[in-house]
Amino acid sequence: MGLSLWYYIAAIVIFIFFQWKWKKVPISILVPYIFLVLSTTVLSRHSSESVAFDFTPLKFLVAADEWTRQDYLRQMWANAVMFMPIGFLIPQVFRYKKVDKVLFMILGIMLAIMASLFLSVGIEYLQLRFKRGYSEVDDVIGNMFGTVIGIIIYVIYKNLMRKYKSHMHKDC
Numbered sequence: 001m002g003l004s005l006w007y008y009i010a011a012i013v014i015f016i017f018f019q020w021k022w023k024k025v026p027i028s029i030l031v032p033y034i035f036l037v038l039s040t041t042v043l044s045r046h047s048s049e050s051v052a053f054d055f056t057p058l059k060f061l062v063a064a065d066e067w068t069r070q071d072y073l074r075q076m077w078a079n080a081v082m083f084m085p086i087g088f089l090i091p092q093v094f095r096y097k098k099v100d101k102v103l104f105m106i107l108g109i110m111l112a113i114m115a116s117l118f119l120s121v122g123i124e125y126l127q128l129r130f131k132r133g134y135s136e137v138d139d140v141i142g143n144m145f146g147t148v149i150g151i152i153i154y155v156i157y158k159n160l161m162r163k164y165k166s167h168m169h170k171d172c
Contacts, residue, residue, distance in 0.1 A: 030089040034119065037082060041123045045132040053128055053135040072138065079142030080149060086116050087150020088157070105158070109151050116147035 056062070060072035091108030120143035127133035 030086070030093065033085055033089070037086075037119070038123065040082075042126045042130070042132050045127075048131045051128060051131055052133075053124075055137055057137045057141060059136075059138055076138060076142040076145070079139050080146030083116055083120070083143040083146030084150040084153070086119070087112050087147035087152075088154045089150075090115055091151065091154050105155075109154075112147060112151055112154075113144075116144060120144065 060069045060076065063069035063072055090112035091105065093108065117140075120140045123143075124135040124139060128135040
């Protein structure tokens with residue numbers, strides 16, 4: 001397994017074990033994770049002589065053959081998986097006390113979407129500007145899809161935690 005997969009697993013384990021003890025765990029995981037994403041997508045790549053950008057969205061729908069279609073889908077899924085933690089962690093940064101919890105949850109989700117879009121477009125811009133990689137619209141689409149999946153996981157997690165905590169209070 002690569003370093004990024006181990007980092008991803010360690011981030012999840014740390015988050016689960018220390019969520020109740022240390023309320024700043026999500027941001028302490030998020031900042032290094034964003035650096036890891038930037039390092040993987042831009043900083044660690046070698047510069048090339050040519051500029052490469054593809055404006056074709058959802059290329060897997062128009063791919064000439066099955067192998068190419070599968071390759072595009074694999075790339076799209078890899079981008080989605082890379083951005084799932086962003087959709088899950090950014091809403092976790094918001095803590096609320098005696099205010100409208102739904103409003104803060106929506107604010108966290110909107111911030112996650114905006115931050116993900118900014119980071120994704122920023123990565124593609126840096127790849128294009130410094131000729132480090134192949135900039136594609138599909139990368140942005142895959143990244144945003146991953147953020148949405150991360151947000152869905154976050155909403156499910158918050159609902160499960162709310163049910164767990166209310167169940168624990170009933171037993172006391």
